[in-house]
Amino acid sequence: MRQTISVLKILALGILALSLVFIYFQGQVAVVQDEKYLLGTYFRIKAQSRSRERAERAVQAAFEEAERLAEEFSRTGAGSLGELNRRGFQEPVKLSEDVITVFEAAQKYRELSHGAFDPTIGKLVDSWGFTQDWDRTGVGRVPSPEVLRPLLEDTRDFSIDLVTKTGQLSSASVEIDFGGIAKGYIVDRVVAILQESDLDNALVDAGGNIRVFNSYPRRVLWWEDRRPFRIAVQHPRDEQKVLGVLAIWEDRALATSGDYQRCFFADVLGNIFPCRYADEPGKTRYHHIIDPKTGMPARGLISVTILAPTAMEADALSTAVFVLGPEKGLELVERLENIECIMVTDERRILKSPGLADINFPTELP
Amino acid sequence: MNEFWRTVNRYLTWGDYIVIGLVFLGAAATVSLLRRPVEAGGQWALVRLEGKMVEQLPLTEDREITIIGPAGETVIQVHAGRVRVVESPGPQQVCVRQGWIQKPGEALICVPNRVTIEIPGNSGIDAISR
Numbered sequence: 001m002r003q004t005i006s007v008l009k010i011l012a013l014g015i016l017a018l019s020l021v022f023i024y025f026q027g028q029v030a031v032v033q034d035e036k037y038l039l040g041t042y043f044r045i046k047a048q049s050r051s052r053e054r055a056e057r058a059v060q061a062a063f064e065e066a067e068r069l070a071e072e073f074s075r076t077g078a079g080s081l082g083e084l085n086r087r088g089f090q091e092p093v094k095l096s097e098d099v100i101t102v103f104e105a106a107q108k109y110r111e112l113s114h115g116a117f118d119p120t121i122g123k124l125v126d127s128w129g130f131t132q133d134w135d136r137t138g139v140g141r142v143p144s145p146e147v148l149r150p151l152l153e154d155t156r157d158f159s160i161d162l163v164t165k166t167g168q169l170s171s172a173s174v175e176i177d178f179g180g181i182a183k184g185y186i187v188d189r190v191v192a193i194l195q196e197s198d199l200d201n202a203l204v205d206a207g208g209n210i211r212v213f214n215s216y217p218r219r220v221l222w223w224e225d226r227r228p229f230r231i232a233v234q235h236p237r238d239e240q241k242v243l244g245v246l247a248i249w250e251d252r253a254l255a256t257s258g259d260y261q262r263c264f265f266a267d268v269l270g271n272i273f274p275c276r277y278a279d280e281p282g283k284t285r286y287h288h289i290i291d292p293k294t295g296m297p298a299r300g301l302i303s304v305t306i307l308a309p310t311a312m313e314a315d316a317l318s319t320a321v322f323v324l325g326p327e328k329g330l331e332l333v334e335r336l337e338n339i340e341c342i343m344v345t346d347e348r349r350i351l352k353s354p355g356l357a358d359i360n361f362p363t364e365l366p
Numbered sequence: 367m368n369e370f371w372r373t374v375n376r377y378l379t380w381g382d383y384i385v386i387g388l389v390f391l392g393a394a395a396t397v398s399l400l401r402r403p404v405e406a407g408g409q410w411a412l413v414r415l416e417g418k419m420v421e422q423l424p425l426t427e428d429r430e431i432t433i434i435g436p437a438g439e440t441v442i443q444v445h446a447g448r449v450r451v452v453e454s455p456g457p458q459q460v461c462v463r464q465g466w467i468q469k470p471g472e473a474l475i476c477v478p479n480r481v482t483i484e485i486p487g488n489s490g491i492d493a494i495s496r
Contacts, residue, residue, distance in 0.1 A: 005377055013389060020393040036417045037480045046492070135478045136437055138457025207477075208496035234496035239464045245491060254495040261496070264457075275458040305495055 029200060032056050036063055038070045039183055040135050041207025045190065048200045058197035062190045062204075069189060072098055073182035075122055075132055075175065084167050085122065085175050088158075092166035102178055102185050103160050103167065105312060109181070113320035113332060118292035120156035122175025127151065128297075130262050130288040140264030140272055140286060148295040156292075179288075183209045184255060184315025191311070203229060204311075211253035211311040236260050236303035236344055237365060239277050243342070243350065244361040246307070255314035257322040258303040262288035289322050300325035303344040306333070307356075313339065326351060411449045413442060416480045425449060425468070425485070435479035442483060454479050 030052035049055035072079040154173035228247040235241035265283035321329035348365035413421035438455035456478030470487020
């Protein structure tokens with residue numbers, strides 16, 4: 001009798017120990033991270049799954065799609081957008097499904113923002129020197145009014161035929177620049193691929209254009225290890241600082257438009273100095289977010305961060321709000337559902353939309 | 367309920383309870399030790415060129431290396447447990463101006479030359495919207 005009980009005890013202890021080990025490994029997850037240089041920036045994907053193999057396959061498929069789309073949306077490349085920019089003012093040009101989708105979205109944001117977001121300004125942007133290979137060459141210039149005037153006076157428009165899947169440009173002054181929207185679209189496509197792969201969660205970061213999703217928290221039997229993604233917002237005047245950190249629990253996207261991303265300084269003599277985060281005394285900052293109505297860099301705000309359900313919305317709206325300025329920008333954000341924003345004015349005040357009232361950010365740029 | 371414990375206690379001595387407790391404690395200790403293997407990081411800086419790892423620099427060893435990228439030379443310096451970019455081509459010099467990094471999760475990104483330097487680990491921040 002005694003012996004039987006001892007054997008039972010040892011067995012029970014063994015089962016107990018084994019089940020603890022099992023519970024631990026059952027909660028084990030693999031995190032796969034990879035990065036590639038795409039669209040003039042770093043494109044990073046971080047995916048978590050129970051199965052390392054599944055996560056690796058998903059990340060690889062996601063990068064393949066991102067590479068394909070990057071070419072598709074290049075302003076001057078071999079894709080259908082490049083083709084449209086070369087011949088679109090003479091004849092209708094066949095467009096890919098992706099380009100048409102983004103055109104439709106761009107049209108929507110153009111109307112919503114009363115023209116503050118406008119993809120037809122490729123040539124205006126170029127005239128400031130903010131070309132596609134800016135990160136390498138990076139030489140800006142202040143264009144003369146004679147250069148800007150014709151580009152501003154011509155009707156800049158485009159038309160898309162959804163039946164023939166073609167597009168046409170209204171004049172030779174139009175060059176379609178999807179710089180303020182395509183990156184977001186690509187992030188969304190990549191997220192769609194990752195979501196199809198049944199991952200636990202993932203983060204996609206295209207140079208600060210971020211989208212995350214949290215399908216399943218890490219789970220150990222009944223206990224859920226719920227953890228938000230923690231995303232910081234860049235300080236617009238100091239490379240080494242952030243404004244604050246946002247805890248993102250749900251599926252969400254963030255994008256920031258700032259006057260420090262692509263810029264240059266000019267002094268009164270017309271000398272050009274390279275872009276810096278910090279202001280330079282006695283010099284004027286010129287940046288890449290061009291107001292489509294004036295052809296000049298938009299003033300009033302120095303940084304706009306948008307939170308939205310998709311990266312494309314966040315991307316397009318951060319540009320639109322930046323151009324609209326603090327009052328009209330905030331008005332637009334408040335009119336839209338599920339959209340929040342954090343902005344920094346040129347007087348260094350930090351403003352938030354009402355939905356972010358309880359986040360802990362300073363009210364002045366530190 | 368009392369009947370239940372009386373039955374259980376007839377077969378289990380207090381020594382058994384101690385053994386069971388020890389198994390749980392041992393499991394908890396093992397899990398907490400295994401759980402965060404990366405957090406022991408912060409000893410290395412990983413240097414990548416166009417997304418591919420090219421160097422692993424121990425932060426305990428002062429040195430300076432040069433990476434040849436598509437735009438030119440990026441000079442990376444390790445000193446007193448910290449790492450920085452001394453020189454890198456490009457008009458904006460963002461990664462040079464970021465200065466020293468030393469904590470796990472921190473990173474320097476030199477976009478023009480496609481070089482990134484990362485101290486692996488978890489800083490509590492997953493990404494920066496910039």
